[in-house]
Amino acid sequence: MADASSQTGRTLIDADRPGRLAEFWSYFRENRGAVIGLYVFTAFLLTAIFAPLLAPYDPSQQFREATLQPPVWQDGGTWAFPLGTDAVGRDMLSRLIFGARFSFFVGIVVVVVAATGGILIGLIAGFAPKWLDTLIMRLMDIILAFPSLLLALVLVAILGPTLLNAMIAIALVLQPHYVRLTRASVLSERAKDYVTSARVAGAGRVRMMFVTVLPNCLSPIIVQAALSFSTAILDAAALGFLGMGAQPPTPEWGTMLADAREFVLRAWWVVTFPGIAILVTVLAINLMGDGLRDALDPKLKRS
């Protein structure tokens, strides 16, 4: 709302209005794990963005003379390939750096698709007549009753094994969580007086849903989004490992793990580094999500 409304007394007002962002940061900062998580996540994000600049080689370039070369600190390792090479002589470091791109891409797309759909359906369920609400929620219960990875596997098997289809499948599997979360907050918000007050002021159904109620339900949804970002990365890696996600030349972390399965005993680095990459990223995002929850949840605020 940066229109004419705030122009008139700007200098006067800005001085005594603590920014919401500053307040958020002061709560977030108290949780050290969350701050570390945020730094790691930022590093991850920057790596994904600047992958072509950071990576020494093209991720699919094969160095036939240097297959399964160990990392630099082991006998036989060279600075040419700091983290070693895989079975066909591709540089591990470059592949991991480019892998960050895929993981980030998967996380963003899955969260956006699942959250948009979930919030929309949850809002509708929260405002719908009882029969429609029941119908939607039972449908979501059915989806939740399946083991999530199994359902994603079935979906990918039907749609065909590509990264895009894996993302669609994961988004579909994660969606019910958003629906339930949104519906629950909508129902508790709807009972409050300010919603009645909007109705008395003549707000229509769409305005009530999106302008009045939705902004008040956002905090738990943001936390859920952060946490499901890591779930999405993990699931995509799992699908990749099972051969149902990104297909071999792609430097996706899960797929890299799958490719390296047969060399586990001979060359530890081909499985360890993608595994560590997944672990660190997921851990960082989960820590950050916990901090987000503490900072955004009004019930945990003291003031």
Place this chain on the structure above:
Amino acid sequence: MSDAATAARPVIEAENLARRYEVGGGLFREPGIVRAVEDTSFAVHAGKTLAVVGESGCGKSTLARLVTMIEAPSAGRFSIDGVEVTPERWAELRSDVQIVFQDPYGSLNLRQRVGAILEEPLKINRPRMKAAERQEKGREMMRLVGLREEHYDRYPHMFSGGQRQRIAVARALMLEPKLLVLDEPVSALDLSIQSQILNLLNDLQQRMNLAYLFISHDLSVVRHVADDILVMYLGRPVEFGPKSEIFDAPRHPYTKALISATPSADPSRRQERIKLVGELPSPLNVPPGCPFAPRCWKAEDTCRENRPRMEGAPHPAACFFPEA
């Protein structure tokens, strides 16, 4: 229409309003019917205050929901400024009736700035109004309710309870309503703040010639603000009359008991405290006769079998054996 006729016409006139809810009930069970409001008639004129009093669960707030067009009455009719209210006309009549709630912490949207809260009713109901004009009205309203207009861009959580209630009042007045429903507007506030808000409401009423429907369980507040009083018991009116008559000469035993229960600031005044025995009957299972009969000290057999009507002089009361 002449001015005299306009002046005589009440802002709101309700006849036999009723609201019933179905509760419980399943596949094989008959749902029970809660009669939250039954047979309620009243009228409020411009510049006057009608106080609706009664203990909790007597249908006061349901009445507010009917009058503010949040729910449609199950039976009966009411008109606003001479226009018969039907659900189809709700949209056009919205501007005439606004409401202020009890709890100023729940009645403001915490994600909106004060400015947006005030402008929202205009945005919805006056779509042609320019943004600058809207803002000008909002700031003017803030001054009117005694807030500093520099706070126009603040969020509600930065204000105290009394200030928030001022914001709620300002929002309710943005559409220049003719009737303001005040649903226990001061019972969530400190005593010192209560009087400030009551004085503000009084001041605004005179300035804008507003009609108030003042819902309260606090008789000392009602004594201060009301012109007329409607006493309700279990969803039904039991007495309706001018303030002075109700307080000085209550006709219904329930009203008498209610008044005797208000603390008095004057310790020398001897008060005969009437203690009611028994509980409020369940609204699902209202006794067939007078609903107050089980707790009434004057009840006789006829009270338990027949329902008394609102009648009598100098003002109507629903009792077979009125006090005066």
